[in-house]
Amino acid sequence: MRSLRPGIVWLIVLTIGVLFRVLLRDHLYLVAVIPYMLVSVATPFVILAGVRLHRPAHRAGWLFLAAGQLLYAVADGMTVADDYLSGEFLEPTPADLLYFGYYLLVAAAVLLFIRRRTPGWDLPSAIDALVVAFSAGLLSWIYVLEPLTSDSELPLNAKLTQSAYPVLDLMLLILAVRLVMGAGTRGPVLYLVLGSLALMLGVDSAYLATTIAEGGAVIETSLDCLWMISIALLGSAALHPGISNFDRRTDTAVPDASPIRLAVLAVAVLMAPGVQFLEWLRGDPVGVPLISGACAVMFLLVLARMSGLVAAQRRAAVTDGLTGLHTRRYLAEALTTECRRAARSGHAVGLLMIDVDHFKRINDGYGHPAGDQVLREVSRRLKAATRAGTVVARYGGEEFAVLCPHTAPRELQSLAERLRAETAGLPVEIGGELLSVTVSVGAAVLTGPDPETLIHQADKALYQAKTDGRNRCVLSTPDQVSH
Structure with a gap:
C-alpha cells in the first residue's frame, strides 16, 4: 500500500x-x-x-x-x-x-x-x-x-x-x-x-x-x-x-483471439461502412473512392491476419509445445508418405526410437520442471545432430522418434550412435547441479508401404537396448536384431 x-x-x-x-x-x-x-x-x-x-x-x-x-x-x-x-x-x-x-x-x-x-x-x-x-x-x-x-x-x-x-x-x-x-x-x-x-x-x-x-x-x-x-x-x-x-x-x-481483441478489430473494420452510412443519413455522403479504398485496405489486412492465424494453428497442431519438435501426429503422416514413396522407388526408410534413460528418477529426484528442462535439452541436441530432411519428433513422454528417408542400415546405425554420443557427451545443468543424461536407441530399416511394421521393429530394438543395460543402440530388421 x-x-x-x-x-x-x-x-x-x-x-x-x-x-x-x-x-x-x-x-x-x-x-x-x-x-x-x-x-x-x-x-x-x-x-x-x-x-x-x-x-x-x-x-x-x-x-x-x-x-x-x-x-x-x-x-x-x-x-x-x-x-x-x-x-x-x-x-x-x-x-x-x-x-x-x-x-x-x-x-x-x-x-x-x-x-x-x-x-x-x-x-x-x-x-x-x-x-x-x-x-x-x-x-x-x-x-x-x-x-x-x-x-x-x-x-x-x-x-x-x-x-x-x-x-x-x-x-x-x-x-x-x-x-x-x-x-x-x-x-x-x-x-x-x-x-x-x-x-x-x-x-x-x-x-x-x-x-x-x-x-x-x-x-x-x-x-x-x-x-x-x-x-x-x-x-x-x-x-x-x-x-x-x-x-x-x-x-x-497474449491470447491471439481473445473476445476483447476480436471486438476491437470488428469495430475497426466496420468503421468505414459505418461512417459512410452516417454521412448518408446526414445528406453529406463521403466520396466513394475514399471508402472503397479504406474497405479494400482493411479487407487485405484482415485477410493477412486470418492467414497468419491459420498458419499458427497449423504449426500448433504439428509442433510439440514443450520441445518445439514435431508431434507424433506429424510423424505418423510423414512416415506413411515416406513408406509409400519407398515402396515405389525401392529406397529404404529408417526410423529411430529414442528413450531417455531413468527419466522417472529425474522427475522424482529433481521435480517435473527439471524433467522438462532435460527434455528440452535432449530435443535440442537431437535436432542439432541430424541433417536436413530428417524428421525429429516427440513421440510421447520421454520418448523421441527420428525419421530418416533414403537411409541404409549402416548409415542409420551410424546416425543412432552419433545421437547417443551427442546426448551423453555433456551433462545437463539443473539448478546449478550437473546431471548426466543418456538415451537408449532402437533403429529399424524397411523398404515397403507398411509404417506399422517399421514402428514395431524400432520399438523391438529399443526394448532390446534397454534390456541390455541402456545407453546403447540396437539395429533391428524384420528378420534380425543386431547390436
Whole structure:
C-alpha cells in the first residue's frame, strides 16, 4: 500500500488542479491557466520521481517520456505567453517545434517499450495495430484533416502545422495499440500509457474540430481539463510500482483471439461502412473512392491476419509445445508418405526410437520442471545432430522418434550412435547441479508401404537396448536384431 501512496497523492493533485481550472474559468487568462501549467510542469519531474522510487530495470524509455513531457511543458509556457501577449508568430511557431519534439521523444519511448517486451518481429500484433490505426486515421481524415485542408482562408503553413498534430497523435496511438496487443506484462501501467495517448489524440482532434467548425468556438476550460488528465496519466504510470517489470518480457503470450481483441478489430473494420452510412443519413455522403479504398485496405489486412492465424494453428497442431519438435501426429503422416514413396522407388526408410534413460528418477529426484528442462535439452541436441530432411519428433513422454528417408542400415546405425554420443557427451545443468543424461536407441530399416511394421521393429530394438543395460543402440530388421 505504501508503494501506491505517491500515485494516490498525484491523483489528488490532479483532481484539485482540474477543479480549480473549472472554478477559475471566468478569471483573468493568466490566472485561469495556472492549474494547467502546474500539472504540465510537474509531470516530467513526477516521471523522474517514479523512476527513482521504483527503479525499473531499463530506464531509457521512462527518461525519454520525462524529456518529452519537459519539452511539452516549455511549449505550453510559450503558448500561454503568446496568447497573453497576442504575439504574431508565423506557424509553425517555436512552441510548435517543441511540441513536435515531444511527439518524437514519446514515440521513441514507446518503441523502446515494445522492443523490450517483444524482441524480434511480432507480425500479428503489428497487423492488428494497423487495422485499428487505419480506422482511426479514416475518422481523423474525414472529420479533421479534410475540412482543415479545404479551408481556403488558412495559409498553407498553418494548414500543415495544424494537420501535423492529429497525424502525430495517430502515430503515437498506433504504437500504443501495438504495445497493448503485443506480448508482455499487462496491468495498470500499460493501460495508463494507452489512456494518455488515446486521450491526447481525442482532445487534439476535438480542438481542431471546434476551430474549423462553422460558428464553432474553442471551449478552453473543457479542453484544458482533458489535456491535464492526458498529461497526468503518464505521471501516474511512472508512479505505479508496476513500472519495475513493465518492459520485462513474459513467457505468457497474449491470447491471439481473445473476445476483447476480436471486438476491437470488428469495430475497426466496420468503421468505414459505418461512417459512410452516417454521412448518408446526414445528406453529406463521403466520396466513394475514399471508402472503397479504406474497405479494400482493411479487407487485405484482415485477410493477412486470418492467414497468419491459420498458419499458427497449423504449426500448433504439428509442433510439440514443450520441445518445439514435431508431434507424433506429424510423424505418423510423414512416415506413411515416406513408406509409400519407398515402396515405389525401392529406397529404404529408417526410423529411430529414442528413450531417455531413468527419466522417472529425474522427475522424482529433481521435480517435473527439471524433467522438462532435460527434455528440452535432449530435443535440442537431437535436432542439432541430424541433417536436413530428417524428421525429429516427440513421440510421447520421454520418448523421441527420428525419421530418416533414403537411409541404409549402416548409415542409420551410424546416425543412432552419433545421437547417443551427442546426448551423453555433456551433462545437463539443473539448478546449478550437473546431471548426466543418456538415451537408449532402437533403429529399424524397411523398404515397403507398411509404417506399422517399421514402428514395431524400432520399438523391438529399443526394448532390446534397454534390456541390455541402456545407453546403447540396437539395429533391428524384420528378420534380425543386431547390436
